[in-house]
Amino acid sequence: MDKEKEEESSAIHPAVAPLSYLLGTWKGEGEGGYPTINSFRYGEELHFSHPASGKPVIAYSHKTWKLDSGQPMHSESGYWRPKPDGSLEVVIAQSTGLAEVLKGTYSAEGNVIKLHSQVVANASKVREISRVYEMVNGDLHYVVQMATNLTTLQPHLKAVLKKLPEADCFGYKRYCNVVAKSQSLAQKLDYR
Numbered sequence: 001m002d003k004e005k006e007e008e009s010s011a012i013h014p015a016v017a018p019l020s021y022l023l024g025t026w027k028g029e030g031e032g033g034y035p036t037i038n039s040f041r042y043g044e045e046l047h048f049s050h051p052a053s054g055k056p057v058i059a060y061s062h063k064t065w066k067l068d069s070g071q072p073m074h075s076e077s078g079y080w081r082p083k084p085d086g087s088l089e090v091v092i093a094q095s096t097g098l099a100e101v102l103k104g105t106y107s108a109e110g111n112v113i114k115l116h117s118q119v120v121a122n123a124s125k126v127r128e129i130s131r132v133y134e135m136v137n138g139d140l141h142y143v144v145q146m147a148t149n150l151t152t153l154q155p156h157l158k159a160v161l162k163k164l165p166e167a168d169c170f171g172y173k174r175y176c177n178v179v180a181k182s183q184s185l186a187q188k189l190d191y192r
Helices: 003-009 017-022 173-188
Strands: 024-034 037-049 058-065 072-082 087-094 099-107 112-121 126-136 139-148 154-163
Touching (some): 017 072, 024 139, 037 072, 087 112, 099 126
Antiparallel strands (some): 024 037, 024 154, 072 087, 087 099, 099 112, 112 126, 126 139
């Protein structure tokens, strides 16, 4: 593949550009709790990428682990589909078998994403989920709220994550190039 075709295939779709600040890998710690469970802390890594297809979608993966032992706890993956009007559609499949279909909004100026479940499938107790992501001083903060058949919507998880430097792109030069190009495009389009 020649250089021009490679650049074309790695271009960020205009609908993804306002959220291009998410692209890359984020790592940090979080804490969880709920009226029906004991509080806990965890390590976490989120990864957002823009597939080479150039379609208006962001691939998402998330994994957590116990801080003391490194033992895996939870994972989920899915797709985020931003629309030019500031709305966002998200599908997530969790390692527990639970699946979420969420809709929400994003603010490119404020770097805030608000999502609310439209469907929570294959869940015997969970009936509603909301997620809010926000950039604060270069860190990605999020809060997940949950409602069950016994409780109303209330905080369940929260975390603060730092973006890993491009040098930590898992040895994939092309991936790092896509991240750099997306950030450059967002700046050119004045989305940051």
